[in-house]
Amino acid sequence: MRLVFPRRPRYTEIAMNEQKPDAHAKTSKRERLQSLLARDPNVLACPVCGAALRLSREASALCCARGHCHDIAKKGYVNLLGRGGGAKGVYDAAFFANRRAAFGFGLYEEAARRIAALAKELLRPAETGGQIERAGAIRALDAGCGEGYFAFALSRDASPGAVCRFxxxxxxxxxxxxxxxxxxxxxxxxxxxxxxxFRDGAFDLVLNVLSPASYGAFRRILARDGVLIKVLPGPDHLRELRALRGELEGGRSGEGAREHVERHMRVAERASVRYFRALRPEQKKVLPAMTPLTAGKTPDPVALDSLRRVTVDLEIVAGRPL
Ligand SMILES: C[S@@+](CC[C@H](N)C(=O)[O-])C[C@H]1O[C@@H](n2cnc3c(N)ncnc32)[C@H](O)[C@@H]1O
Known part of the structure; x- marks a missing residue:
């Protein structure tokens, strides 16, 4: 597998209030999801019994043949967690709001561009010289997508020309x-x-960005020629924030995660994305609470104010889960 990062023009930062209305403007979020699910019927599996899920006759729920039904929320998502679960530890609503603010000022823009370029290359169908053999629509999943930034970047920039479902x-x-x-x-x-x-072999690509991974589960839901892209922190990721807490630990981060990847993936290719982002005063405030490296720990405000820039250092690894 050869991974290529084509040069592409810089795109504008992703912020909700910058998005232009489009053809979907009159469609409710719920209707949009109903239409997506109707177009791609053989993907979801019941979290209770594992049987295939189908839209109910009124399209208000997803139900399996054993009668387990899961409502489609008005907000335009479906909860397939079953009872309990939900946000854990630092991952509360404030965490995601701060993360979205950081995405809004472009902290991860370059990283998203590189990930989407790689995904686009990997999703190319065989008939155009790529490696995806699947007939019909190509599918990509962002597993551990948080508030959706990288999944959105994928859907906007990674479509290889074939019909793609995200x-x-x-x-x-x-x-x-x-x-x-x-x-x-x-x-x-x-x-x-x-x-x-999800049903076995449903996806051609699973993306997993700065989130826990479950390699056996990813292997199950990937097609035979499907690929996992795992994005993990490099040694200097957000080092300025960690330094504020005296947590540089010899200057390296994510070593355990990197070893874990080596044990659980047959890595075909890797790349690193490393850049500095200058910070404006109002941007500094959201940073400590948008990463699990420092969320829930209050930094010294004077030290935080003295930050001039922050390092983004990510490793992108592509291959097959073992
Ligand atoms: C650091 S955040 C990264 C989120 C997103 N990829 C991003 O970069 O903004 C880690 C995410 O993993 C999610 N997560 C943790 N355990 C999970 C699990 N077992 N299943 C699905 N998501 C999980 C959390 O809810 C959180 O959204």
């Missing part, structure tokens, strides 16, 4: 409810990536 999955209902704000044809699902509510 899904976003997260454990947090708050995050998924926020994700439905993106103007995009993405099916947003609340669910557990360790027990993903």
């Amino acid at each position: 899904y976003g999955l997260d454990l947090s209902r708050e995050a998924i409810a926020m994700a439905t704000d993106y103007e995009a044809d993405i099916a947003w699902i609340v669910g557990d990536l360790a027990k993903p509510p």
Whole structure:
């Protein structure tokens, strides 16, 4: 597998209030999801019994043959978590709001561009010289999508020309409810990536950005020629924020995660994305609470104010889960 990062023009920062109304403007979020699910019927599996899920006759719920039904929320997502679950630890509504603010000022823009370019290359159908053999629509899932930024970037920039269906999955209902704000044809699902509510081999691509991974589950839901893109923090990721807390630990981060990847993936290719982002005063405030590296820990405000820039250092790894 050869991964290429084509040069592409810089795109504008993603912010909800910058998005232009489009052809979907008159469609409610719920109707949009109903239409996506109707067009792609053989993907979802019941979280209770694993049987195929289909839209009910009134399209108000997804039901399996055993009668387990899961309502489609007015907000335009479906909760396939079953009872309990939801946001855990630092991943509360404030975390996702701060993360969205950081996305809005472009902190991860370059990273999103590189990930989408790679995904686009990997999703090319065999008839155009790519490696996807599937007949019919190509499918991509962002597993652990949070408030939806990278799934949105995928849906906007990674489509390889063939018909593509995009899904976003997260454990947090708050995050998924926020994700439905993106103007995009993405099916947003609340669910557990360790027990993903999808049928075997449903996806050509699973993306997993700065989130926990479940390699066995990813292998199950990937097609035979499907690919996992795992994005994890590089040694210097947000080092200025960690330094504020005296948590540089010899200057390296994510070592455990990198070893874990080596043990659980047959890595075909890797790339690193590293850049600095200058910070304006109002941008500094959201940073500590938008990353699990520092969320829930109050930094010294004077030290925070002294920050001039922050490092984004990510590793992008592509291959097959073992
Ligand atoms: C650091 S956030 C990253 C979110 C998103 N990829 C982004 O970069 O904004 C980690 C995410 O993993 C999600 N998560 C944690 N455990 C999960 C699980 N078992 N199933 C699905 N999502 C999970 C959290 O809810 C959170 O949204």
